[in-house]
Amino acid sequence: MGRRYLDRVPRQTRIDAFGALHHITASERRLIFGMKSTTLYLLVMLAVLLTGCADHEKKITFWIGGAPQEVDYWEALVDEFERTSGITVDLIRQPSSTDQRKQGLVISLEAEQPDPDVFLMDIVWLQQFFQSGWLQPLDPFFRPDGFSIAPFFKDVVDTVDRYAGHYYALPVFLDIGLLYYRKDLLKKYDYSGPPRTWGDLLQQASKIQAGERSDNPGFNGFLWQGAQYEGLVCTFLEFTASYGGGIMQDGHVRLNRGANTVALEFMQDLIRKYGISPPNTYTDMREEEVRRAFQRGDALFERNWLYAWNLHQKDGSAVKGKIGMTALPHFEEGPSVAALGGWHIGISRHSDMPAKAWELVRFILSSVSQKKLVLNLGWYPGRSDVYTDPDVLKKMPYAGLLREIFSRAVTRPNLPYYDQVSDVIQRTVNGCLAGKQPPAAALHRMQSEIDQIAEIYSR
Amino acid sequence: MKVLKDRYLHSEIRDAYLFLLPMLLFAVVFILLPVLGTFFTSLFREVTFLPSRFSGLDNYLRLTTDRHFWQSVRFTLLFVGVSVAAELVLGLILALILNESIPGRGFVRVAVLIPWAIPIAVSARMWEMIFNFDYGVVNFVVLQLGLADAPLNWLGSATGAFGAIVISDVWKTTPFMTIILLAGLAAIPQDLYKQAMVDGTTFIQRFFYITLPLLQPVLVVALLFRTIDAVRIFDLIYVLTGGGPGGGTTSLSLYAFKYYTSCDFGYGSAISLIVFLIAGLLAVFYVRFTGLREAVK
Numbered sequence: 001m002g003r004r005y006l007d008r009v010p011r012q013t014r015i016d017a018f019g020a021l022h023h024i025t026a027s028e029r030r031l032i033f034g035m036k037s038t039t040l041y042l043l044v045m046l047a048v049l050l051t052g053c054a055d056h057e058k059k060i061t062f063w064i065g066g067a068p069q070e071v072d073y074w075e076a077l078v079d080e081f082e083r084t085s086g087i088t089v090d091l092i093r094q095p096s097s098t099d100q101r102k103q104g105l106v107i108s109l110e111a112e113q114p115d116p117d118v119f120l121m122d123i124v125w126l127q128q129f130f131q132s133g134w135l136q137p138l139d140p141f142f143r144p145d146g147f148s149i150a151p152f153f154k155d156v157v158d159t160v161d162r163y164a165g166h167y168y169a170l171p172v173f174l175d176i177g178l179l180y181y182r183k184d185l186l187k188k189y190d191y192s193g194p195p196r197t198w199g200d201l202l203q204q205a206s207k208i209q210a211g212e213r214s215d216n217p218g219f220n221g222f223l224w225q226g227a228q229y230e231g232l233v234c235t236f237l238e239f240t241a242s243y244g245g246g247i248m249q250d251g252h253v254r255l256n257r258g259a260n261t262v263a264l265e266f267m268q269d270l271i272r273k274y275g276i277s278p279p280n281t282y283t284d285m286r287e288e289e290v291r292r293a294f295q296r297g298d299a300l301f302e303r304n305w306l307y308a309w310n311l312h313q314k315d316g317s318a319v320k321g322k323i324g325m326t327a328l329p330h331f332e333e334g335p336s337v338a339a340l341g342g343w344h345i346g347i348s349r350h351s352d353m354p355a356k357a358w359e360l361v362r363f364i365l366s367s368v369s370q371k372k373l374v375l376n377l378g379w380y381p382g383r384s385d386v387y388t389d390p391d392v393l394k395k396m397p398y399a400g401l402l403r404e405i406f407s408r409a410v411t412r413p414n415l416p417y418y419d420q421v422s423d424v425i426q427r428t429v430n431g432c433l434a435g436k437q438p439p440a441a442a443l444h445r446m447q448s449e450i451d452q453i454a455e456i457y458s459r
Numbered sequence: 460m461k462v463l464k465d466r467y468l469h470s471e472i473r474d475a476y477l478f479l480l481p482m483l484l485f486a487v488v489f490i491l492l493p494v495l496g497t498f499f500t501s502l503f504r505e506v507t508f509l510p511s512r513f514s515g516l517d518n519y520l521r522l523t524t525d526r527h528f529w530q531s532v533r534f535t536l537l538f539v540g541v542s543v544a545a546e547l548v549l550g551l552i553l554a555l556i557l558n559e560s561i562p563g564r565g566f567v568r569v570a571v572l573i574p575w576a577i578p579i580a581v582s583a584r585m586w587e588m589i590f591n592f593d594y595g596v597v598n599f600v601v602l603q604l605g606l607a608d609a610p611l612n613w614l615g616s617a618t619g620a621f622g623a624i625v626i627s628d629v630w631k632t633t634p635f636m637t638i639i640l641l642a643g644l645a646a647i648p649q650d651l652y653k654q655a656m657v658d659g660t661t662f663i664q665r666f667f668y669i670t671l672p673l674l675q676p677v678l679v680v681a682l683l684f685r686t687i688d689a690v691r692i693f694d695l696i697y698v699l700t701g702g703g704p705g706g707g708t709t710s711l712s713l714y715a716f717k718y719y720t721s722c723d724f725g726y727g728s729a730i731s732l733i734v735f736l737i738a739g740l741l742a743v744f745y746v747r748f749t750g751l752r753e754a755v756k
Contacts, residue, residue: 103720110507110722128722131508228703283615283704284592416508419721427706456521457509 059088060357061115063105065343066096073377081363087356090115098122098230109134109348117351118360120343121169123160123411124230124418129346130163131416136347137166141358151367151385153406160411161344168346170365171382173373175341176402176409177238177328180294180302180312184322185212194326196336198242198266201301201329205276208300216298221276223290224303226267228430231286233412233422234339235303236429239263241337241410242330248413253421253454256447259333264439266331268432282433295319303328305341306402310378325398327405340409342382374399380406417457424449494735497728505725518729527706528730531714535737538621538710539689542628546685547678549629550636555670557637558644568641575634583698586627590614617707620700624708628695632688636681643677644670679749683742690738711737 205221245259370381702709718727
């Protein structure tokens with residue numbers, strides 16, 4: 001009786017293993033319902049297997065980050081690529097957490113899966129991914145294609161994308177640490193402009209914090225990232241390098257330096273001696289905590305990444321139209337330094353269609369797509385030629401400044417065992433900020449722990 | 460006659476093995492092989508960015524001098540001790556209450572189970588919000604009652620974070636303890652209590668001379684489950700504190716996981732195997748020294 005009823009319904013939908021809707025006709029249904037369940041089961045399994053194979057033969061798989069506005073950008077771009085090239089792309093959305101994105105990639109790449117073909121990598125993974133043999137060299141594709149890497153920031157591609165004379169990845173977008181400041185407050189207290197040195201910053205912040213606290217007891221002079229996480233390595237690098245120190249020297253980790261001791265002491269003093277950075281700097285302060293506090297109007301200066309600018313200038317932000325951004329201050333003894341972040345694109349060594357994958361990479365890195373990246377998403381491309389584009393300059397008045405900062409940004413250690421090095425720096429610098437250890441002892445301890453790690457991973 | 464009996468018994472035993480075969484296969488494929496595989500990996504320098512080679516017990520030797528590893532061992536054991544003890548006491552009290560015929564008992568029995576039914580990641584997020592520095596309900600109550608002048612950074616200190624993890628875990632798993640113990644209580648014959656009451660015993664005497672001894676086998680099984688579960692604690696900590704602050708709440712499983720994601724599979728496997736060994740030793744301890752084996756026989 002059921003079957004007769006179903007026959008009168010001409011078309012019904014079914015959902016296949018991949019969640020796609022299909023219409024099935026009455027005759028198909030008769031075929032399906034008439035079969036024994038075991039036969040049906042076997043057929044379904046066979047169909048799933050066949051569809052599975054067919055799928056990755058035809059499509060390129062591209063893994064992207066999961067932030068909502070980022071997904072929108074990639075969807076629009078990939079749509080356009082599919083229309084112009086005739087190549088189908090499977091866009092796979094990864095979580096937005098950097099660590100989880102890495103876990104997903106490591107599992108697939110270590111298992112030598114043909115998918116993903118193309119993926120995005122955080123700048124600090126590049127050396128590890130290259131050494132693990134997971135990336136294809138991209139330069140064999142350059143020449144037949146007329147592709148040139150000249151427009152990309154040379155320092156960036158030469159330090160992090162190039163290994164053994166070949167390019168294994170290229171930058172999609174870059175990020176740097178900057179100083180955001182409150183124009184209105186500086187003016188109110190008769191300062192002509194933002195600080196150039198850490199001494200200036202200390203002086204301005206102390207005075208303005210003391211003045212503003214009478215109205216707003218939660219006001220702080222200077223907010224920066226001090227919690228135990230990757231961001232702390234970046235701020236540590238910026239402070240130390242702006243005194244002429246740093247993490248690496250001649251290809252080795254050299255933390256035990258006089259310049260680093262002074263810089264780390266200054267970081268500690270900002271919280272514990274001068275009190276212009278709050279005590280929860282070393283427990284809570286990550287990018288977002290810093291950004292939200294500054295955006296509420298509770299701080300004079302903020303060290304943050306580029307992304308904060310657009311959010312600060314949104315409607316509803318308490319600091320909209322009252323802020324400026326500039327290069328980070330430095331000590332008299334050293335230059336202004338920004339830590340370099342950002343995401344790079346590469347092709348898997350196990351990709352089953354590298355040539356088509358390259359077409360996609362090339363499309364993503366074209367100046368047209370990169371211009372859309374900055375105009376639609378507010379992210380800053382890895383190509384320097386975009387920064388002189390009149391449309392970009394009109395919408396991003398700071399593009400010139402950024403271009404200049406990008407060209408002298410410093411990278412975190414480019415080591416295959418960077419994860420372990422970073423872990424030691426995070427733990428120890430954070431402990432030092434919490435007052436558990438004096439700077440000199442902390443640096444000494446980091447050096448000996450990192451020496452051990454280096455020995456383990458280079459035997 | 461004897462021959463017939465022997466043949467019969469023999470075929471019985473053969474059939475028993477035959478019926479057990481699927482389960483044995485299951486155990487070999489899904490339990491024994493992964494453990495052996497992990498052990499095998501731990502004997503190699505298995506780092507994605509270095510050539511793989513046999514390294515004997517190098518990974519285990521490295522463990523002996525790894526300060527952070529020993530810190531994780533201490534944290535994990537302390538966590539197991541404190542949380543399992545708290546769950547046992549609370550679970551037993553709840554079970555005793557629910558075993559009495561109180562009004563609305565059916566409803567309360569179901570209500571008690573709710574925390575157990577919530578996925579761990581979800582309950583961890585919930586507790587994270589409860590302990591939050593800015594908007595957490597704990598700080599709200601503390602400030603309203605005037606117990607502190609400024610909000611306290613609960614998850615920001617090693618002891619605070621440890622306490623938060625124990626509280627979340629106890630809240631989540633006490634129902635499991637309660638339900639198992641409740642089943643044990645239901646199996647104790649009521650006649651014994653009636654007899655004891657006729658003899659003029661107190662409630663305390665009845666608890667220590669009837670309830671506890673007869674509940675012991677069930678109690679040990681519940682403890683065994685909870686202990687093994689607590690040794691491999693991962694998800695709650697991953698979501699609630701991420702192992703911080705300062706690495707102070709990194710459990711062994713979380714520590715092993717860190718090496719898996721930083722591409723050192725050999726060392727990660729060695730740590731995983733230690734987790735397995737600790738859980739195994741504790742299980743052996745329970746079976747040998749608590750009379751569980753006799754009870755099962």
